[in-house]
Amino acid sequence: MTGPLTLDMVAGKMKDFGVTEQVRRNRIRITTTPDTVHDTIRTVQAMFGFDRLITISAVDNSRTLELVYHLTGPHRMVVSIAVELPRDLPAISTVSDILPPAAIYERQIHDLFGIVFPGHPGLARIVLNEDWPDNEYPLRKDWKPNPDTFYGGIKGEKI
């Protein structure tokens, strides 16, 4: 790499992986497909030094479920890699093998949205209590609490 890294350089090189656009003076957004996410992250890590994961955000936009991975590096720029997943059986391979902090964010997203991450070391419950029924994902837009289901609390008494 010659000269200081600029967003245009990053955007230019990442065109093969998906649609890139500059959304802010220090952030670019790459929209890609679920299969290429792993390679995209590995490429930005190796080529441009985006080695810190800020967070993984999940959004339900009523049609699909979206995941956005935010990474940053010593050059202080931010890259956001966005994918869309179908609502039924959403699954995407885990990135916790290349980014260890991803393990905990993926666990949280699995609890609240129901996205499965094959390859994850342990997708146990993290934010919902142990009595919460399976297959109820509270942060999805179409979820409403069912008055007859027991979601937790004191057994035998209606909350």
Place this chain on the structure above:
Amino acid sequence: MTVPAAGLSQRLVNWARLKSPWITVYNSGACNACDIEIIACLMPRFDIERFGILVKGSPRHADILIVTGHVTLKQASRLRRVWEQMPEPKYVIAMGACGASGGVFHGLYHMMDSVDKVIPIDVYVAGCPPRPDEIINAVVTCLNLLKEDAAHGGKEWRKKAVPGTSMDTKTSRVIP
């Protein structure tokens, strides 16, 4: 209801309870602001230990339970267990807006309806969070309740049957 005058040992015990109530704090899903204000009560500025009030870790040693936060589904059974472990006479202070009605967290999917569905509350303190002065005021109100209950021989006199129903209602004090 008239109660025979308490014997010397009972009066001594009542006096000790009034002069040195021990409290325990239970965080049932709070944002921690109330807990920080309780610890601020122990610090040199407000210093409740000069009143004989000790903050104990175990509910088995405490007279007063202070509940902070609005009860999450996970904490409900644990809070009930903690309350059951306290020996009589026991009193409960529900702190803040969360204790009264849920505060900003009312009606969310991981919360119980209200704290008094889990345990009976004696004193409510308003504030978000209540100031340390208000917390001390709440403990003093609790002590007044303790004094009245001791004069009546227990807590039963406070339960009033609502005519026409089979429900008991407990009167509790609200500190504005």
Place this chain on the structure above:
Amino acid sequence: MPEVVVSIGPHHPALKEPVNFKVIADGEKIIRLELDLSYNHRGVEKAAEQRDFIRVLPLMERVCGICSHSHSTAFAKGIEEIMQLEIPPRAQYIRTIIAELERMHSHLLWLGVAAHLIGFNTLFMWTWRDREAVQDTLEEMSGNRVHYNMNEIGGVRSDLTPAQVTAALARLPNLEERVNKYVDMVNYEETMLIRFRGVGKLSKEEALRYGTVGPTARASGIDYDVRKDDPYLAYADVPWTVVTDTHGDVYGRTRVRVWELQESVKIVRFCLENIPEGPIRVPAPKNAPKGEILSRYEAPRGELAHFIRTNGTDKVERVDIRTPTLANWTSVAMCLVNQNIADIPVIVAAIDPCLSCTSRITLLDTRTKKEGIMSFDDLIRRYRSRNPERVWP
């Protein structure tokens, strides 16, 4: 494999819950940790989708009681950037003053709590007494000691009168003198040196790999501070420096926090003396245009990230909050592997978790299959009774 349920060390024996994690242990050595956050899960993110921008700010504040202004400002500045509002400089300065005062009260709180963990209760009382000066200033400016509610979409709720500015400036010299005393204490006092040195050591590579943020990362030599990397509010105008240290252990993190206290006092003084005149808010539209933003903020514990997506209505479509404690959790989990159980309280407290903690431990030894219940006081006693003559590398 039998599992051990550990409640992690409280800030005070009075504080209980809500963090809990499972420790899978072999004798005294820890093998693996699994976090359980459900004690305190309130569903704030879902609630934020159903409240409009005026009503959601108090909710955001109450995500955490210690860094309440952080959450509220991160959200407000994210929405303002989506709406493309230009905030008046006076409002930025007021927000900065409140933010740095919050950082001071949080670091003083942490210092007291860390001192309590090693049995140094005098320092606990001193730091919290000095913290009251900060709380008084905040109460004069905003009306409340905690949860200041100073933010509105478009600026600040209330102005600073000259009397408030003078009173705040009058408190700063005494506070500065106390902070300098704590700096000396951290450098020379015997108690802290022995208990904190070598505990919870994170090398620079490990800290980078596990994604640590805040003073935990800065103590390992990484100069990652959102106030410099992505300046917001008034930090670009104020002369200040990022504080780093090279020790990487709990002692290093103590030094970073205490030096940051010094920096914060300087920032507050600069802002109070140079606050520009002008309006304190601009009118904001009711609806936000469609957009998406990643709003980052340097909370006292590290980098806070709010990912906000709006859809043209007066409510957000999604707000995803990533707290710094969650980011630092991976480093704690990795750091505690192969350590002793008795080290747990200090290592967890060293990342300054924004969760109050519990006090009872159920210990299941995988080797002997014996079960026992330990109170947290026992754990602290175990930690304190370790041989103080051990020399740490």
